[in-house]
Amino acid sequence: MNITVKVDGTSYTDEVEPRTLLVYYLRETLGKTGTVVGCDTSNCGACTVLLDGRSVKSCNVLAVQADGHEVTTIEGLADGETLTPVQEAFRECHALQCGFCTPGMIMQATDLLATNPSPTEDEVRVGMEGNLCRCTGYHNIVKAVLQASGQPASSGGEQA
């Protein structure tokens, strides 16, 4: 099938098989390997991208479903050398170790802050729950998201 998708600001038209997942279209056809695959059950969130501005797990979307839509991947966030506030905060707060979950975390945080610009710490924890970090940097990731929202990060959230 023929699809036309705008990815990170560039329009692409490609022939894809109906069974091709969006994540493999991005990685194998377009070479956008910044979006990675961590599971087969849509649990880990490593493959998170924005589809028309909202986060989706791209291992859970068929490439053909993106036809006529706009996709933003981790590679399309920065403006040249200039990182977005979320990327900058992840770097600054040491919100990564191996970094494999990081692209998905950053895309999810980007969507979270777009819909809720000043989340509470608990809203961050719940909003990021679909993204797993096994290393596991949850603590610093929450701090990074709060910092990116311009709020100071305290420690501790609401209880139980």
Next chain:
Amino acid sequence: MSDAATEQGRDRARVDAPLKVSGLAPYAYEHELEDPLFLVPVLSTVATGAITGIDAEAARAVPGVALVLTHENAPRLALPTIPTLAVLRKPRVRYRGEIVAAVVADSLETARYAASLVRVDYAAPPSGPDVRLDPEDPGVRPLRRVMGVYPGQHTVGDVDGELAGAAYRVEGHYATPVNHHNPIEPHSMVALWHADLGPLATVQPRSTRLTVWDSNQGVVAPQGVLAGAFGLLPTQVEVISPYVGGSFGTKGMPHPHVMVTAMAARKLPGRAVKVALTRPQMFAGTGYRPETRQRVALAADEQGRLRAVDHEVFAPVSRVIPWVDPTAGPSLSMYASPTRRVSYRAQHLDIGPGTFMRAPGEYTGMFALETAMDELAREMGMDPVELRLRNEPEADPESGRPWSSRHVATCLTEGARIFGLEQQQQPGGRREGEWLLGMGVASASFPQMGMGPSLARITFTGGRYVVSMQASDIGTGAWTVLAQIAAQALDVPQDQVEARIGTTDAPYAIIAGGSTGTFGWGSAVVEAAQAFRAEHGSDPAEGATTRARTRMPQGVRGVRRMAFGAHFAEVAVSEVSGEVRVRRLYGHFDGGRIMNPRTARSQLVGGMTMGLSGALFEESYRDPRFGHVVNADLAGYHVAAHADVVDIEVGWVGEPDPWMGATGAKGIGEVGIVGVPAAIGNAIFDATGLRLRELPFTPVKVLEAWESSGPAPAATVR
């Protein structure tokens, strides 16, 4: 020079962060190569037996399929030293999930589809398979040694006599389940067999025959294994692994897919062959933390001084590789006692082998020992910190050697003060609605093993110092810390130093394992920096270069080196659902000198978070007929997520250890996970009066414990 003052100076952001936050760090599979092929393995569906036939016709007929590899057409290789790697050699199966074939095609979808068409027929063996764990099985055997270095049987003094006549005595049976590492990056690899090198190339030691992009804890392991199997010199196998997406032990030794992918590449020269295992494939064939059944008995005198430590371990071992964790390790060295007994028994089964997983042995054994210590403290009505302080050993109880340094007492007392440890005389008295609240403590330790020297090279070029060695950064921050150590030792600003690691094109280094990376690699870097300055002075010529190796102080064998810590947990337990929430975790550590507070902190917090995850959620269930794991993906194997982790903090003593080489640092990658489940379990007791001795602490176990212990939570103190 105060260590605290310099700590600030060492607090650095990671040098790899800009690439990682931009999606530009190339992991193994993410290296872009011309026209690659995709490999999908086919796994056995039986545990043991002979393969009587493989029908690959339908798979071969799928357009786009380049190769179906089976034992019938696989290249003949030398017998590998790691038994799991002997794959596609013989028509037989040793455990369920062993690779029995592989399909290579021009797209991943095609390879997956074709792999589903491969038909394998098996003949069942006359008996078996043996896959059921049973401590009473007649085949259960005592072990003489564990992991080559620990005694399998060890007795000092009259343990039974002390237990019989003790003022206080506790005894419990503990169980820990199978855990899987589950790094978020799957095991991945790309193999390229170079074509058309001409006949002479084979004999030239420097001409690369095989290039491998791989996800591992050290490039030497796949290099050595592949060179050995294919009859090449190590220098003819190039391994490139700049970024590794997590490991926790599972990428320490190569697994069967490495062999199979290299074999496929051998048959398809000039084409890059890529593989990324799926989660179920990872559960089947990349190792795990084996389950344990343990018995711990402690005896103490009136003052709470231990008179006996008795620790028995039962575990399964794979018939393919007899891997057993040194689970009783903590009982050998944590506490002083005039009598002590440690013994291991194992049952050989037709299952895939276990392997190192973050703090192997120490993690499972410390759960039992530190839960038992809490039981003893309760039995005596003594403060749990005080009980531990009374049993601090002057020297290593097992070997009698002096400690290189040991700050357990500081970790316990400082940690208790910072955390605000307050336990209840009578459990069950603190509540908020349906939630019962409690606090607990447990100690931690992890041995610092010498894994042999590493080499580091420092070269001055283009106005910068380049430090290179084979080290892998599995997420620990080696890229950052090694450059930092070099900058400090050379006395230059950090931006004048660049690390080059994660490639075989560098001086030899040991693998990142056993928490040895920073001190082992780091002291090689310090030695190289000092030698560099001695040889080339402070104004070196372009191209000046020096190599040096890890050096440990004279007499290091005469001391016992361990990292230590103490964990404090506050939990809330729902009397309605049985759910356990960890509200706060605090860890105070003795990790020698802290090289970079930012990377160190995240190693320790990461370890503690994984400990929390193991305490509450993680369990792989074996199928009783085949021995494989049935919940083999992240939907069925639960790990902690953001909302499970509320408040985790760490602190440290920060005292350099003179016996750890030039850095004075102890390894901290593993000690953070050790003891966390015991601290949480002890807090659950404080909250509810329920003593849970089996991991993980699921709601079902909590409710069952309540049911069997009577109606009212507060009335269940024993």
